[in-house]
Amino acid sequence: MSRNVSILVLTIFALLGFWIAFWGFSDIRSAIGEMQMCREKVIFDHSSFWFLSLATLPLFLLLVIVPDRLHYVVLILIVLAAVVLPFAGLFALEADADGQGYTFAEPLTVWALIENSGVPANDCVRR
Amino acid sequence: MAEQLVTGQQIFETDTRSITIDEVLMYVVEVNDRMAEEFGVDLTSAAAAAIDSTAAATIVRKLGLSGRAYLKDVNGKTYVILKGLAGKRADLTGTRYLSTNPKVAKLAIGSKNLLKGAARMTGIAIIAYSGLRVVEHLLSDGDQRLTQLFGTIASDIVKFAIAAGAGFLVGAAVGTITTIAAGPVIAAVIVGIGISILLDRVDRKYGLTETLVRAIEDTVDSFESPFRKLSRYINAWEEHFVQQAINNTMRFR
Numbered sequence: 001m002s003r004n005v006s007i008l009v010l011t012i013f014a015l016l017g018f019w020i021a022f023w024g025f026s027d028i029r030s031a032i033g034e035m036q037m038c039r040e041k042v043i044f045d046h047s048s049f050w051f052l053s054l055a056t057l058p059l060f061l062l063l064v065i066v067p068d069r070l071h072y073v074v075l076i077l078i079v080l081a082a083v084v085l086p087f088a089g090l091f092a093l094e095a096d097a098d099g100q101g102y103t104f105a106e107p108l109t110v111w112a113l114i115e116n117s118g119v120p121a122n123d124c125v126r127r
Numbered sequence: 128m129a130e131q132l133v134t135g136q137q138i139f140e141t142d143t144r145s146i147t148i149d150e151v152l153m154y155v156v157e158v159n160d161r162m163a164e165e166f167g168v169d170l171t172s173a174a175a176a177a178i179d180s181t182a183a184a185t186i187v188r189k190l191g192l193s194g195r196a197y198l199k200d201v202n203g204k205t206y207v208i209l210k211g212l213a214g215k216r217a218d219l220t221g222t223r224y225l226s227t228n229p230k231v232a233k234l235a236i237g238s239k240n241l242l243k244g245a246a247r248m249t250g251i252a253i254i255a256y257s258g259l260r261v262v263e264h265l266l267s268d269g270d271q272r273l274t275q276l277f278g279t280i281a282s283d284i285v286k287f288a289i290a291a292g293a294g295f296l297v298g299a300a301v302g303t304i305t306t307i308a309a310g311p312v313i314a315a316v317i318v319g320i321g322i323s324i325l326l327d328r329v330d331r332k333y334g335l336t337e338t339l340v341r342a343i344e345d346t347v348d349s350f351e352s353p354f355r356k357l358s359r360y361i362n363a364w365e366e367h368f369v370q371q372a373i374n375n376t377m378r379f380r
Contacts, residue, residue: 004291013293013297051321054321057318071306114166
């Protein structure tokens with residue numbers, strides 16, 4: 001594979017990564033929004049947490065512009081971001097679920113790629 | 128003493144109990160189903176992710192995260208060239224190894240090795256998915272059609288192959304722009320797992336597997352109708368000939 005083709009492939013996957021990460025982000029944001037509105041039932045798919053990991057795909061393009069000796073730093077950054085981002089999403093959602101007193105059918109976790117649903121506590125206050 | 132021949136029953140004997148092969152198969156299918164239900168990841172996908180991650184970990188362990196390596200062809204032979212301080216590496220103290228050398232043969236360095244790895248994993252997935260689904264089909268209580276079995280296997284394999292292919296593409300692309308040995312495998316693992324999760328979600332959301340199964344069923348049914356018509360004609364002819372034979376017999380009596 002030539003360098004130009006590689007850059008093209010990485011650019012395509014970077015765009016795909018952006019789109020998937022945006023999907024995950026908007027899922028989490030809309031779930032948080034619904035919880036703040038005290039909706040009767042909030043449905044959320046746990047795979048959205050891992051979609052955030054794919055926001056790291058554009059970072060592979062950094063390998064093209066960063067000097068060779070720093071490539072390992074970029075890779076460490078990518079691996080860390082790929083692991084940390086799903087947990088960040090989880091903590092954001094969990095914090096809001098706890099704040100609004102939502103109870104989910106299954107515990108919120110990054111380790112299960114399932115569709116989950118939550119119901120609010122009786123004293124849920126709209127924010 | 129007469130020997131008793133029992134067919135279709137294989138028993139594993141342990142110190143405390145004996146288990147039939149049916150029970151073992153049931154157990155494997157149950158583990159697979161429970162994993163898919165509770166974690167959304169089946170046994171094959173989990174094993175593939177674990178094997179890929181182990182490959183990345185092996186490279187990092189042997190060469191370090193900043194370890195550099197690339198393939199070079201010299202006089203028709205492919206060598207793995209290792210860059211950086213040899214003293215920092217525990218096992219691979221040399222700077223050049225023939226690619227078939229056992230010390231480096233298992234390291235996924237270069238796009239050819241990545242492709243080989245992706246192809247091998249897809250092969251394993253084909254066998255694993257087919258085996259699991261067939262056992263599940265045979266042991267299921269419901270009256271499932273074969274089209275359901277073929278559709279599910281096809282969907283599983285296509286999803287796996289797309290994820291493995293995407294992982295290979297990005298891994299090979301990263302391998303072209305960096306000499307960091309672990310780079311391509313790390314990229315392949317992240318993309319492979321990510322695309323696999325995406326395809327699973329898309330399948331669940333839009334019911335792609337069910338659509339595929341229905342399409343196969345419709346196709347099979349459309350093939351089935353002319354055959355049914357033909358069998359009706361054959362039955363009618365058969366009845367006609369039998370009736371004719373009876374009539375002829377009665378006439379000559």
